[in-house]
Amino acid sequence: MNIKNTAGRTTAAALLGGVLALTTALTTAVPAGAAVGVVKDPAGDGRTSFKSGDVTKVRVKHGPKALRLTVSHAAESGLADVYRFNIDTRPKVAGPEYVIGAGIEVEEWSVYRARGWKGVQGEELCDGGADVDFDGQKMRVVVPRGCFGSPERVRVNLVTSNDYPGTPVDHAPGKRKYGGWVAAG
Numbered sequence: 001m002n003i004k005n006t007a008g009r010t011t012a013a014a015l016l017g018g019v020l021a022l023t024t025a026l027t028t029a030v031p032a033g034a035a036v037g038v039v040k041d042p043a044g045d046g047r048t049s050f051k052s053g054d055v056t057k058v059r060v061k062h063g064p065k066a067l068r069l070t071v072s073h074a075a076e077s078g079l080a081d082v083y084r085f086n087i088d089t090r091p092k093v094a095g096p097e098y099v100i101g102a103g104i105e106v107e108e109w110s111v112y113r114a115r116g117w118k119g120v121q122g123e124e125l126c127d128g129g130a131d132v133d134f135d136g137q138k139m140r141v142v143v144p145r146g147c148f149g150s151p152e153r154v155r156v157n158l159v160t161s162n163d164y165p166g167t168p169v170d171h172a173p174g175k176r177k178y179g180g181w182v183a184a185g
């Protein structure tokens, strides 16, 4: 009996130690000052005969200075010609407030105010270079938060298309749907 109790306590202590270790690992996995969200989308759901631009994941890293958006694609999909990130910052106002558009050929991104889900309005607010990795089938943009009003939180919808302005190929995580809110780190 004593042996059994001792063994039980040992096991519980070991488990608790394991949980604490896991908690520590999870806490330290994300660097302080950066919040990260992931928008997932199925492979194979492209809507046109163009295969390229089939998005599987958008990683949203909302740091104190910049928003980093990294797009992953389905195996052998290839990159899309055009990326339109619809950025929502105000939940009570219908539709996205900003658009970050990126072209693969020019390897640049631009920020505009959104006009609903499809258009943009006004002058370009910011622009910069996109990081395109053709071998890894990834593309990334790093946009200063000041370009889109330094919001406390954002949620992201991505539409890819080919042959600009082109028919949309893929919507992540779905047509006129966003990933979860990501607060600024």
Ligand SMILES: [Ca+2]
Residues within 6 Å of the ligand: 041, 042, 043, 044, 045, 046, 054, 055, 056, 170
């Ligand atoms: Ca997809």
